Amino acid sequence: MNIRRRTRLISAVALLTALSFCFWQPKLAISQANLVGRTITGTVYFVGGPGAGRSLPFTLIINRLTTPEEVAQLNAALQSGRQDEMLKVLSKMQGGRIQIGTGVGVPANAIVASSAEGGRRLVVLYERNLRFAELRFGTRSADYKFGYAEIYLTGTRGEGMLIPAAKVRLRDGNTWEVEDFGTFPARLMGLQVRGGPALPR
Numbered sequence: 001m002n003i004r005r006r007t008r009l010i011s012a013v014a015l016l017t018a019l020s021f022c023f024w025q026p027k028l029a030i031s032q033a034n035l036v037g038r039t040i041t042g043t044v045y046f047v048g049g050p051g052a053g054r055s056l057p058f059t060l061i062i063n064r065l066t067t068p069e070e071v072a073q074l075n076a077a078l079q080s081g082r083q084d085e086m087l088k089v090l091s092k093m094q095g096g097r098i099q100i101g102t103g104v105g106v107p108a109n110a111i112v113a114s115s116a117e118g119g120r121r122l123v124v125l126y127e128r129n130l131r132f133a134e135l136r137f138g139t140r141s142a143d144y145k146f147g148y149a150e151i152y153l154t155g156t157r158g159e160g161m162l163i164p165a166a167k168v169r170l171r172d173g174n175t176w177e178v179e180d181f182g183t184f185p186a187r188l189m190g191l192q193v194r195g196g197p198a199l200p201r
């Protein structure tokens with residue numbers, strides 16, 4: 001699985017900016033048995049936006065990993081109907097649960113694992129909860145329907161980033177372009193894998 005990164009600022013309404021942060025092409029290479037049933041905990045540190053400088057607990061519960069066939073379904077939906085169609089397909093998937101702060105969190109719909117240099121990479125795509133004000137007043141943020149996290153693990157420790165409000169586009173048939181709304185991605189720090197036997201290195 002290759003990730004190509006590009007940083008690009010796009011002018012937007014109400015002086016907001018969107019960060020086109022990363023390109024992700026799924027290529028699965030890891031056994032489900034290595035990660036299923038585990039929990040990843042750590043800290044989310046918000047770099048920009050209203051919560052800049054704030055830290056919250058982060059938890060990812062992994063019940064299952066998304067299969068290559070399911071990734072292909074997401075790509076096909078995104079290609080045919082763009083975000084709304086992809087959201088319909090994604091909402092039927094259940095990979096686990098993602099929690100930011102002390103709340104109960106939301107379903108982590110898609111959890112895709114692959115090998116990475118020196119360890120493992122997890123990509124988490126989920127349907128975010130839209131706030132009442134976003135729906136009532138039709139704010140631009142309502143177009144950013146997804147949450148996105150990218151985690152790099154070495155053994156039982158890791159780090160990564162989180163995009164709380166993201167828009168997803170498809171490039172070249174199987175590459176996801178993930179665009180952040182209004183601020184830079186948050187950092188995932190001090191991540192630890194808990195539960196089950198020790199991960200192979």
